[in-house]
Amino acid sequence: FMAQPTDVHMVLVKRILRYIQGTIGYGLYYTKSQEFNITAYSDSDWAADINTRRSITGFVVYLGNNPVSWQSKKQSTVSRSSTEAEYKALAHCAADVFWIRSVFKDLHQSISVPPSIYCDNISTLALSSNPVFHSKIKHLDTDYHFVREKVQRGDLMVHYIPTDDQVADVFTKGLHSPIFQKHCRSLGLGIGSTANLASLAQLSLWGE
DSSP states (O other): OOSSOOHHHHHHHHHHHHHHHHTTTEEEOOOOOSOOOEEEEEEEETTOOTTTOOOEEEEEEEETTEEEEEEEEEOSSOOSSHHHHHHHHHHHHHHHHHHHHHHHHHTTOOOOSOOEEEESOHHHHHHHHOGGGGGGGGGGHHHHHHHHHHHHTTSOEEEEOOGGGOGGGGGTSOOOHHHHHHHHHHTTEEETOOTTHHHHHHHTTTOO
16 A cells, blocks of 8 residues: 555554653553463454454563563464464464574573473364364364474463453554553553653554
């Protein structure tokens, strides 16, 4: 739409700019944590793009109580079900988690507790732990085996979390203000810090 923008696009751009202007003092607050473990939240919005019907992957990875990595990205292919979209998001999140773990290993910092990923899709949890369902997702073979291997070896734990408590939901879609603000608090966003304002600009695309 850059070549031929319409009034609709201008209205949307102004909305984003108003949001950024109103929250320019916000930033990420990092606090000391006694826990040195990795937890992550993975989510997707199935067929979110009305033009291509591609889903949105969203995840955030915490080290202790502080977010250290996050992503909000359109998936590269169309998913045929919400379970498929959620499983793709889970696999991308797991890959990021183990990259972070390898970085700490290079720094000679061991993380003894297996990373935990929280997902709000029951079918995705079943696929990650039960090989009986493998025949239903043969087209997801690589992602399936990657996650399954980590779970079977005890290197990864996948847990269910209710949608209302799913922090990664803020990276996949626009949310009503109370839920949006709740997730922002969970991410450690607050007034008075100028650090990492790029993260807030990313969030501004999805809600008010």
